[in-house]
Amino acid sequence: MSEAVTAEGSQTQTIRPRERRLAGFWRRFKRNRLALVGLVIVGIMLLTAALAPLIAPSDPQAQDYALTLQPPGVGGLMGTDSLGGDVFSRVVFGARISLISSLISVGIALLIGVPVGLTAGYFRGIWDEWIVMRVVDSLQAFPFLILALVIAAILGGGLGYAMIAIGIGFIPAFVRITRAQVLTVRSLDYVDAARAIGTGHVGIMLRHVLPNSLPPLLVQTTLAVGYAIIAEATLSFLGLGAEPGQPSWGSMLFQAQSYLTTAWWMAFFPGMAIFFAVLGFNLLGDGVREALDPRTYD
Amino acid sequence: MAFLVRRLLLTLPILFIVSVICFSMINLIPGDPATVILGPEATEQAKEQMRNRLNLNDPIPAQYLDWLGGVLRGDLGESLIDDEPVSTIILQRLPVTIELAIGTFLVSLTIAVIAGILSASRRGTWVDYVSTGIALGGISIPHFWLGMMFIIIFAVSLGWLPASGYEPFFQNPVANITAMILPVFATGLRESAELTRMLRSSLLEELGSDYVRTAFSKGLSRRVVVIRHAVRNALVPFVTASGLQIAGLLGGLVVTETVFQLPGLGRLVVDSIEQRDFTTVQGAVLTITLIVVLVNVLVDTLYAFIDPRISASSRG
Numbered sequence: 001m002s003e004a005v006t007a008e009g010s011q012t013q014t015i016r017p018r019e020r021r022l023a024g025f026w027r028r029f030k031r032n033r034l035a036l037v038g039l040v041i042v043g044i045m046l047l048t049a050a051l052a053p054l055i056a057p058s059d060p061q062a063q064d065y066a067l068t069l070q071p072p073g074v075g076g077l078m079g080t081d082s083l084g085g086d087v088f089s090r091v092v093f094g095a096r097i098s099l100i101s102s103l104i105s106v107g108i109a110l111l112i113g114v115p116v117g118l119t120a121g122y123f124r125g126i127w128d129e130w131i132v133m134r135v136v137d138s139l140q141a142f143p144f145l146i147l148a149l150v151i152a153a154i155l156g157g158g159l160g161y162a163m164i165a166i167g168i169g170f171i172p173a174f175v176r177i178t179r180a181q182v183l184t185v186r187s188l189d190y191v192d193a194a195r196a197i198g199t200g201h202v203g204i205m206l207r208h209v210l211p212n213s214l215p216p217l218l219v220q221t222t223l224a225v226g227y228a229i230i231a232e233a234t235l236s237f238l239g240l241g242a243e244p245g246q247p248s249w250g251s252m253l254f255q256a257q258s259y260l261t262t263a264w265w266m267a268f269f270p271g272m273a274i275f276f277a278v279l280g281f282n283l284l285g286d287g288v289r290e291a292l293d294p295r296t297y298d
Numbered sequence: 299m300a301f302l303v304r305r306l307l308l309t310l311p312i313l314f315i316v317s318v319i320c321f322s323m324i325n326l327i328p329g330d331p332a333t334v335i336l337g338p339e340a341t342e343q344a345k346e347q348m349r350n351r352l353n354l355n356d357p358i359p360a361q362y363l364d365w366l367g368g369v370l371r372g373d374l375g376e377s378l379i380d381d382e383p384v385s386t387i388i389l390q391r392l393p394v395t396i397e398l399a400i401g402t403f404l405v406s407l408t409i410a411v412i413a414g415i416l417s418a419s420r421r422g423t424w425v426d427y428v429s430t431g432i433a434l435g436g437i438s439i440p441h442f443w444l445g446m447m448f449i450i451i452f453a454v455s456l457g458w459l460p461a462s463g464y465e466p467f468f469q470n471p472v473a474n475i476t477a478m479i480l481p482v483f484a485t486g487l488r489e490s491a492e493l494t495r496m497l498r499s500s501l502l503e504e505l506g507s508d509y510v511r512t513a514f515s516k517g518l519s520r521r522v523v524v525i526r527h528a529v530r531n532a533l534v535p536f537v538t539a540s541g542l543q544i545a546g547l548l549g550g551l552v553v554t555e556t557v558f559q560l561p562g563l564g565r566l567v568v569d570s571i572e573q574r575d576f577t578t579v580q581g582a583v584l585t586i587t588l589i590v591v592l593v594n595v596l597v598d599t600l601y602a603f604i605d606p607r608i609s610a611s612s613r614g
Contacts, residue, residue: 134312138315141587142583146549149567149571155328234442237442253443256446260461271439271443274440278438
């Protein structure tokens with residue numbers, strides 16, 4: 001009888017810390033009003049992307065040559081563009097392209113950067129010191145946008161290649177963060193303990209080292225999504241991302257460039273959309289960072 | 299001096315890998331590079347000529363050594379469009395980008411130092427909220443879009459400044475500077491955002507430390523404590539951060555130069571990509587990256603100079 005009670009008691013105790021950690025994270029996170037604003041903006045963006053066909057009043061690819069360059073009001077909420085497309089509908093569908101492409105590029109960077117950083121930091125040695133880190137240093141010597149631009153150009157342009165190019169551009173940052181975290185964790189007692197009871201390298205890396213690298217990675221991922229949105233828009237603006245007809249915020253700005261003197265709304269609204277989307281992810285990332293920072297624990 | 303030499307030696311592996319990456323650009327083009335450069339309609343003879351011209355038929359290590367030998371002698375090959383030496387084209391474009399970069403750097407530094415010091419020393423007041431708000435917004439704004447908005451406001455509506463029309467400084471200094479104001483501010487405002495946040499947080503950390511309390515308790519004025527004690531220490535990480543910013547700044551200028559139609563290196567990269575002039579792309583990217591690496595070495599040296607602990611620790 002008493003045995004069962006203690007068993008039950010110890011069980012609840014082993015579950016609790018994680019729940020408490022999550023609850024504590026949320027409590028600290030929601031105290032930060034700016035972080036909540038970020039969460040709301042990101043939520044709105046997700047909803048807009050998901051419900052784009054319901055929100056947009058017309059087909060984003062539709063063109064109406066009778067209704068070109070109409071200012072906001074006359075030509076719908078945000079006016080029409082030089083081909084008679086409805087700017088509002090295009091901005092709404094732009095959220096889709098922007099979100100999907102930035103998530104894919106950050107996903108690519110995570111998939112390659114985290115394993116490389118994990119193994120480099122865990123095994124150290126020549127591989128880490130002379131190959132991985134030197135390549136990372138060299139890649140970071142290239143200005144991010146130029147690296148992405150050149151990779152996209154070599155691959156041949158188009159949204160798909162732009163995502164890959166941006167993803168490759170992010171890899172060094174993810175390698176660095178994962179590796180730095182692994183270096184602090186690998187020599188701790190509990191890793192030694194795991195090794196002592198015979199856990200293999202892969203088991204230690206996945207079960208003990210990786211979970212401890214997650215908090216900074218989460219912050220970096222959120223901030224990287226915001227930056228990927230700008231990068232995608234930039235490549236599309238330079239003609240190496242989305243096709244001009246596609247409703248991407250960057251290609252809308254590319255199109256708007258020739259009409260700055262006559263149709264300000266063509267440039268204004270897509271840019272505001274980029275601004276709010278990136279702001280949302282930046283606020284969210286900052287909020288997550290603060291909520292995870294042990295110095296702000298109460 | 300010894301520090302500088304050691305630091306330069308440490309960059310050798312980086313320079314090697316950077317050169318390999320730049321060299322590989324043409325070889326990495328999927329499929330047949332000659333077809334990509336000349337287009338699918340090109341005759342087999344023209345393609346073979348292009349392959350010979352780019353030495354694509356040689357073994358890759360031989361190609362690399364050949365290319366590197368040229369680079370070390372300042373020979374970056376010839377443009378695939380008009381046969382002009384790439385190094386000549388780059389030297390023509392370089393002053394524009396350097397002028398833009400210096401202008402942008404000064405603008406962003408000035409804004410960041412003023413806004414960072416004001417908001418940290420008046421934490422929690424409206425000055426702090428306004429400047430951190432602007433900094434937060436600045437990080438989220440694509441600066442080429444800010445440039446477009448500047449054109450709409452200051453060039454189109456108000457007519458104060460030209461939207462484009464670069465003239466070399468020594469031919470027409472006034473036209474040169476008026477053409478530079480909008481691009482420099484559009485890029486500089488954005489770059490200042492990150493620096494402001496960084497300076498604010500490092501200054502806040504200093505202001506909360508013991509030596510600042512000591513300085514206050516000995517009766518020094520707020521101004522003296524902030525400027526003479528705290529800012530000096532807070533500037534140490536700030537200098538590195540602003541130096542590292544150079545890479546981002548040069549990358550950002552690619553788009554600024556496109557928006558404002560300035561004939562700089564960034565626009566050269568974009569235009570050459572469009573014309574599939576890959577030797578020019580290669581040369582321009584190599585030049586930009588070399589500048590970044592050299593600036594980082596200089597910043598590190600400066601850093602060691604400001605903070606004697608660093609050169610001391612590297613000596614030991």
